[in-house]
Amino acid sequence: MYLLNALKFSQKNLLANKTRSFLTILGIIIGVASVIIIMAIGNSAQRLILKQVEGIGSNLIAVTPGASKENGPPASIYGIVIKTLTNDDLETIKKSESIQGLSAIAGYNNGTVSVSRKNRDENLSLIGTTSSYLEIADTKISQGRFFSEKDDRSLDKIVVLGHTIAKDFFGNENPINQKIKIKKYYFRVIGVLEEEGTSAFGALNQNDSVLIPLKTAQKLILGVNYLNFIRIKIANPNQINLAKKQITQILRAEHDIDDPSKDDFAIKDQAMALKTLEKVTDIIRYFLLAVASVSLLVGGIGIMNIMLISVNQRIKEVGLRKSIGANNKDILTQFLIEAIFVSLIGGLIGILLGFIISFLIFIVVNYLGYDWEFLISIFSIVVAVVISVTVGIIFGVYPARKASRISPMEALHYE
Amino acid sequence: MKQPKLIQIKNLAKTYNNDGVETKALKNATFEIEPGEFIAIMGPSGSGKSTLMQMLGFLDKQTAGDYFFKGKNVKNYSDDELSDIRNQEVGFVFQAFNLLPRTSVYENVELPLLYNTQKNNKKENNLKIDNALKAVGLEHRVDHLSNQISGGQKQRVAIARALVNNPSIIFADEPTGNLDSKSGEAIMKIFEKLNKAGKTIILVTHEESIAEYARRIIQVGDGKITKDQRI
Numbered sequence: 001m002y003l004l005n006a007l008k009f010s011q012k013n014l015l016a017n018k019t020r021s022f023l024t025i026l027g028i029i030i031g032v033a034s035v036i037i038i039m040a041i042g043n044s045a046q047r048l049i050l051k052q053v054e055g056i057g058s059n060l061i062a063v064t065p066g067a068s069k070e071n072g073p074p075a076s077i078y079g080i081v082i083k084t085l086t087n088d089d090l091e092t093i094k095k096s097e098s099i100q101g102l103s104a105i106a107g108y109n110n111g112t113v114s115v116s117r118k119n120r121d122e123n124l125s126l127i128g129t130t131s132s133y134l135e136i137a138d139t140k141i142s143q144g145r146f147f148s149e150k151d152d153r154s155l156d157k158i159v160v161l162g163h164t165i166a167k168d169f170f171g172n173e174n175p176i177n178q179k180i181k182i183k184k185y186y187f188r189v190i191g192v193l194e195e196e197g198t199s200a201f202g203a204l205n206q207n208d209s210v211l212i213p214l215k216t217a218q219k220l221i222l223g224v225n226y227l228n229f230i231r232i233k234i235a236n237p238n239q240i241n242l243a244k245k246q247i248t249q250i251l252r253a254e255h256d257i258d259d260p261s262k263d264d265f266a267i268k269d270q271a272m273a274l275k276t277l278e279k280v281t282d283i284i285r286y287f288l289l290a291v292a293s294v295s296l297l298v299g300g301i302g303i304m305n306i307m308l309i310s311v312n313q314r315i316k317e318v319g320l321r322k323s324i325g326a327n328n329k330d331i332l333t334q335f336l337i338e339a340i341f342v343s344l345i346g347g348l349i350g351i352l353l354g355f356i357i358s359f360l361i362f363i364v365v366n367y368l369g370y371d372w373e374f375l376i377s378i379f380s381i382v383v384a385v386v387i388s389v390t391v392g393i394i395f396g397v398y399p400a401r402k403a404s405r406i407s408p409m410e411a412l413h414y415e
Numbered sequence: 416m417k418q419p420k421l422i423q424i425k426n427l428a429k430t431y432n433n434d435g436v437e438t439k440a441l442k443n444a445t446f447e448i449e450p451g452e453f454i455a456i457m458g459p460s461g462s463g464k465s466t467l468m469q470m471l472g473f474l475d476k477q478t479a480g481d482y483f484f485k486g487k488n489v490k491n492y493s494d495d496e497l498s499d500i501r502n503q504e505v506g507f508v509f510q511a512f513n514l515l516p517r518t519s520v521y522e523n524v525e526l527p528l529l530y531n532t533q534k535n536n537k538k539e540n541n542l543k544i545d546n547a548l549k550a551v552g553l554e555h556r557v558d559h560l561s562n563q564i565s566g567g568q569k570q571r572v573a574i575a576r577a578l579v580n581n582p583s584i585i586f587a588d589e590p591t592g593n594l595d596s597k598s599g600e601a602i603m604k605i606f607e608k609l610n611k612a613g614k615t616i617i618l619v620t621h622e623e624s625i626a627e628y629a630r631r632i633i634q635v636g637d638g639k640i641t642k643d644q645r646i
Contacts, residue, residue, distance in 0.1 A: 005529050012517055012518065013500065016516070016517055017515075073642065187621045215628065229501065239460075316511075317513075317515065319513075320509075321526070321530070322474075322498070323472070323474060323501060324502060324506075324507065324526060324527040324530060324576070325498050325499065325501045325502020325503070325527055325530040325531070325580075326498065326500075326530045327495045327498035327530075328495075329495075330498075330530060353604075386575040407475070408474045408475075409469045409474040409475040412509065412513070413473070
């Protein structure tokens with residue numbers, strides 16, 4: 001009964017000063033909306049990133065040169081060139097019959113090269129790889145053919161173009177069997193890859209790449225005799241751990257390593273990479289959330305400010321209420337409920353606004369071609385409501401206490 | 416056994432302390448009030464009459480002396496108990512009406528019932544509000560907002576609000592001060608009627624014509640009771 005009446009009075013007071021109430025609530029609306037939006041964007045971006053990594057294949061094992069911690073990045077990320085992974089390693093793993101469920105294996109050499117034809121000249125990403133690439137990258141050819149196993153052993157100057165490159169350099173012409181210049185050599189186009197969804201990582205985007213046979217890339221273009229990495233596809237994800245152990249043993253034998261701490265290679269699977277990525281993106285999400293929370297704090301101070309003014313303006317009302325029997329607790333409760341009411345309304349409008357803006361972002365980002373999901377977690381809504389009520393209580397207590405301590409006699413004589 | 420007096424004050428005094436400057440607003444007030452009296456406390460402004468009323472109405476505490484209400488010393492009551500006494504035993508009518516703005520006549524009269532700590536039901540409350548509004552002749556204005564009615568009507572709402580918990584005493588602080596003489600007269604007629612029905616009325620005023628309605632006049636001057644006579 002009493003709570004209901006306090007709510008009724010709060011509503012009356014809010015409506016009596018519409019502009020002031022709106023400005024008070026605005027702080028909370030913006031705060032809560034930004035918390036909701038940031039949590040939604042954080043979730044969706046994380047899903048997008050993880051999905052693209054998963055898209056590479058969830059049953060892949062990557063072998064990189066140089067030792068690295070289980071969950072850490074490969075050593076090569078620090079710009080160190082490590083030459084300990086070779087074509088012999090690739091061949092040994094490929095020929096080994098002991099590896100359970102091995103279904104495909106490909107070696108990779110990456111680089112950036114100048115590609116030209118007629119008047120067009122661009123620096124493009126080059127992937128030197130072997131015939132199993134299609135299966136490992138889970139992609140297809142839209143025109144012509146891909147490298148055969150015979151090409152793996154040859155030094156032929158043949159090239160498969162990414163979808164965008166084929167369009168850029170050949171337009172409506174059929175690129176198959178035409179020549180394109182990579183560095184100073186003319187390459188014959190044998191195929192075009194099908195278009196791949198837009199990726200958040202430029203480096204992984206095969207649409208903008210040119211692919212040539214591994215050995216041609218090493219000898220002719222890059223001038224190296226080692227591999228950047230090897231990717232291995234295992235038929236059954238359950239066999240990944242076993243396969244990793246077996247590959248480790250093979251490579252240790254190959255590299256004459258007895259002490260595991262002296263490994264000059266690292267083996268990782270997708271699950272581990274995903275976990276690492278998830279950890280990193282989580283940190284970013286929580287950081288953004290903390291930033292958004294600052295605006296809620298500012299909103300709360302706004303409430304306190306307005307409540308203090310309101311207490312002074314309504315000092316006579318407090319006096320009257322006390323003279324007809326309201327005790328300190330009654331007055332405290334009334335002003336506190338008013339503060340909570342204000343912040344809760346702000347919270348609810350903020351949730352709605354956050355919802356709408358997150359949805360607009362979802363539409364725009366999808367329109368831009370990204371596979372963005374609309375994710376609003378119940379958790380973020382609960383957090384928003386809890387935060388706005390807490391803000392109301394914390395910043396309402398001081399003005400409410402001030403109001404409750406007004407002496408009825410002084411309040412009645414206050415002009 | 417003898418019935419205790421309604422109000423009994425002995426050497427009641429109030430000293431205000433404003434930044435080290437002491438002001439003796441009331442000195443050694445002693446008198447008794449029986450149930451059913453109609454008293455006017457008179458005096459020029461600053462004489463201490465309002466201070467006296469505020470202490471009698473439990474709005475302020477004395478700095479010296481004793482106040483017995485229905486035989487019990489008020490000194491021993493806690494703040495919450497005093498709130499309950501203000502709610503149950505007394506009703507206030509102020510010069511400036513002090514109605515809640517943008518609130519209906521009904522809701523204004525209902526207000527003291529909301530602070531009633533004894534559980535009461537809606538039906539009983541409705542009856543109490545109806546009776547209070549009938550007593551001041553405003554039963555046809557229940558749904559009007561407090562800012563949509565005339566000054567005289569506002570003061571009648573305030574009287575209904577003071578009556579709704581059926582208190583022993585009604586305190587009225589310059590109740591006609593903001594009204595024209597005609598509305599003022601109507602308000603005084605209501606107090607007269609309530610007193611005839613048995614209510615104790617304590618009126619604070621500086622107007623002779625208003626004080627004439629009372630049957631006992633207590634004169635206050637410079638913090639002291641200068642005259643106490645029954646008419």
